[in-house]
Amino acid sequence: MLCCAIPLFAQIPNAGFEAWTTTEPDGWYTSNSAPTSLPVTRVTTAHSGTYAARGDVLPLAGFPTFSLQPILMPGPKGKGFPYSQRAAALNGWYQFVPASGSGDQLYIIATFTKASNGIGASVGAISNAATSYRQFSLPFIYPGSETPDTCQIVIEIIGPAGFPKVGSYFVVDDLSFGAATAVEQSALPSAFALSQNYPNPFNPSTAISYQLSAKSFVSLRVYNVLGAEVANLVEGQKEAGRYTMNWNASSLPSGMYLYQLTAASEKGDVFNATKRAVLVK
Numbered sequence: 001m002l003c004c005a006i007p008l009f010a011q012i013p014n015a016g017f018e019a020w021t022t023t024e025p026d027g028w029y030t031s032n033s034a035p036t037s038l039p040v041t042r043v044t045t046a047h048s049g050t051y052a053a054r055g056d057v058l059p060l061a062g063f064p065t066f067s068l069q070p071i072l073m074p075g076p077k078g079k080g081f082p083y084s085q086r087a088a089a090l091n092g093w094y095q096f097v098p099a100s101g102s103g104d105q106l107y108i109i110a111t112f113t114k115a116s117n118g119i120g121a122s123v124g125a126i127s128n129a130a131t132s133y134r135q136f137s138l139p140f141i142y143p144g145s146e147t148p149d150t151c152q153i154v155i156e157i158i159g160p161a162g163f164p165k166v167g168s169y170f171v172v173d174d175l176s177f178g179a180a181t182a183v184e185q186s187a188l189p190s191a192f193a194l195s196q197n198y199p200n201p202f203n204p205s206t207a208i209s210y211q212l213s214a215k216s217f218v219s220l221r222v223y224n225v226l227g228a229e230v231a232n233l234v235e236g237q238k239e240a241g242r243y244t245m246n247w248n249a250s251s252l253p254s255g256m257y258l259y260q261l262t263a264a265s266e267k268g269d270v271f272n273a274t275k276r277a278v279l280v281k
Contacts, residue, residue, distance in 0.1 A: 105127045202279060222258070
């Protein structure tokens, strides 16, 4: 009797960006607006194989204070693809060159959902320039024991105030799920920062990332619009570095919430930042 292994879950579509139809990588949705505005293009500077995907921040005609972000998301209209395993990490290879003085960051975000509810997240914010390929390995955080049915990935460049600076670009290749891999650590952050949660709006889980440029006592709390505290995500001493927390708001009603980061360094410097998160059930 012959038998064969039948995969019970899909893999990342076109994970090496080898297949392209006209200006789009097969299996991926981009921010391209044919025929003239193509922030995402095929390049031959691949980590392996023949091609990789490059994203360039382009000027937005008629709007000098804005820019066109390169965005890559797998699946129809970027809504993800079937996946039914609890992966340990999202791995891959990248190059990233932020425009001079921009403070732009390359964000690589993956979320697992089940019946449209978030159950796991993996977030990476890369700020240091890398003109040759470097590996990234982003561990997933699972607050519960659920098994996903869908994975969503977003690869984009974000500026300190939202819109990135024209001239910043990235190249990505060879994405995969697997064990978390030890990779070369980038330099410590040069500033304190609190990132926008992802996804947003969310239901019921979302990932919140922050970075510390010095060892600090950190408090990360969530409040409702009346100012009442609804969650205390972090309270204690943290070394300089980058951190991601998963907030599960399954016990809370739909609405807008505020999450606030306070970091007091050993030198006496205090950083405060607040951002909004929207829960939609």
